[in-house]
Amino acid sequence: MPHSLPDALTIVPPGRPLVGRVAPPGSKSITNRALLLAALAHGTSRLSGALKSKDTTLMAAALRQMGVVVEEPDATSFIVTSSGRLQPPTEPLFLGNAGTATRFLTAAVATVAGEVVVDGDEDMRKRPIAPLVSALRALGVDADAPTGCPPVTIRGKGTFAAGRVEIDAGLSSQYVSALLMISPLGEGPIEVALTGTEIGARGYVDLTLSAMRAFGAQVDQVDAGTWRVDAKGYRATDYAIEPDASAATYLWGAEALTGGNIDLGVAADAFTQPDAAAQAVLAQFPNMPSVIDGSQMQDAVPTLAVVAAFNNHPVRFTGIANLRVKETDRVRAVANELNRILPGLGTEEGDDLLVASDPELARKLAGRNSRIEIETYHDHRIAMAFALAGLRIPNIVILDPACTGKTYPEYWDMLEGLGVTLQPER
Known part of the structure; x- marks a missing residue:
């Protein structure tokens, strides 16, 4: 063509x-998880077998806006170098209609000391995000999404509270993954619990847990709908994407x-x-x-x-x-x-x-x-x-x-x- x-x-x-x-x-789902986890880890991570597409390009661009160095040495690799902390961007993060990137970054920017706006295109502005915003508020994060969809405004303090947070995952498993991925950066151990038995494709939560553990997170499954995450942060690693x-x-x-x-x-x-x-x-x-x-x-x-x-x-x-x-x-x-x-x-x-x-x-x-x-x-x-x-x-x-x-x-x-x-x- x-x-x-x-x-x-x-x-x-x-x-x-x-x-x-x-x-x-390469897997879009795993690539975007790995990009974010590498950005939250101190040091340099090398991601191989990665997908280069519109969704992953938007994720990488947003991370660069927050001070992360994301290099692309070839068509299937990213090299991510980070201090382990995201910096306040000078402009809103625009993520098109990339649902994975939007949900993940809405949670991740709770670790930023400053105000961050997470936004998308006209279609993304119709996709629900209220359950995730409510869960972030339960952790003491100042988060606001007036329409229940993007744009979302997060006014972060650089950290967030420990304890138990409940999430309704009936609309999307991405809400659970987003919370899990930021949990190692809280002030103490965090317990992420489903409010019901319903969850969008549970297998994607398993992908999240596997990637988190590869980057050094300590996660224990308490029961079928509850996970306990220690506040030990992440470490940079080399990671192959299927x-x-x-x-x-x-x-x-x-x-x-x-x-x-x-x-x-x-x-x-x-x-x-x-x-x-x-x-x-x-x-x-x-x-x-x-x-x-x-x-x-x-x-x-x-x-x-x-x-x-x-x-x-x-x-x-x-x-x-x-x-x-x-x-x-x-x-x-x-x-x-x-x-x-x-x-x-x-x-x-x-x-x-x-x-x-x-x-x-x-x-x-x-x-x-x-x-x-x-x-x-x-x-x-x-x-x-x-x-x-x-x-x-x-x-x-x-x-x-x-x-x-x-x-x-x-x-x-x-x-x-x-x-x-x-x-x-x-």
């Missing part, structure tokens, strides 16, 4: 199995839809990220389960739903209410775009998504010459997931293909490398 992506891309069905080797990019399991779901989906064989260079069971669970579901295509609980692999749901459109029987996705507060309302977006392909293909039932699968879908649409324009809502996952439909259905047109740069800048190059023809439109 040219360096500057066009306004739209038409996917040409390859008509053959996709075969080849593809190295997925490939992105969410990105891998598109490759597993392409493999399933074309009967292909794509070598990722890493086995599905070697991933520690929760979205890797999608591989076992996709491997069952065209007989995927009739009910799929997406609660613990949320970012994989758009991929699974598009592949499910070609399944032998309908598929209901449950446990996905949190998808409504992602980059866009992904439950609605997936239903809308499935219905552009064929009316009635996607239905919202409460917070469930019902896909009226049709194994004859590709054959029925094969002779249709009209374009099927897929609205992507500035959402990278909608763009990448619906591109998979174009592997079987002609004239699938992805609008705003550049939005994939948020987490997978080389996505379209990857498809072309596997032999998929992409026709640019402007």
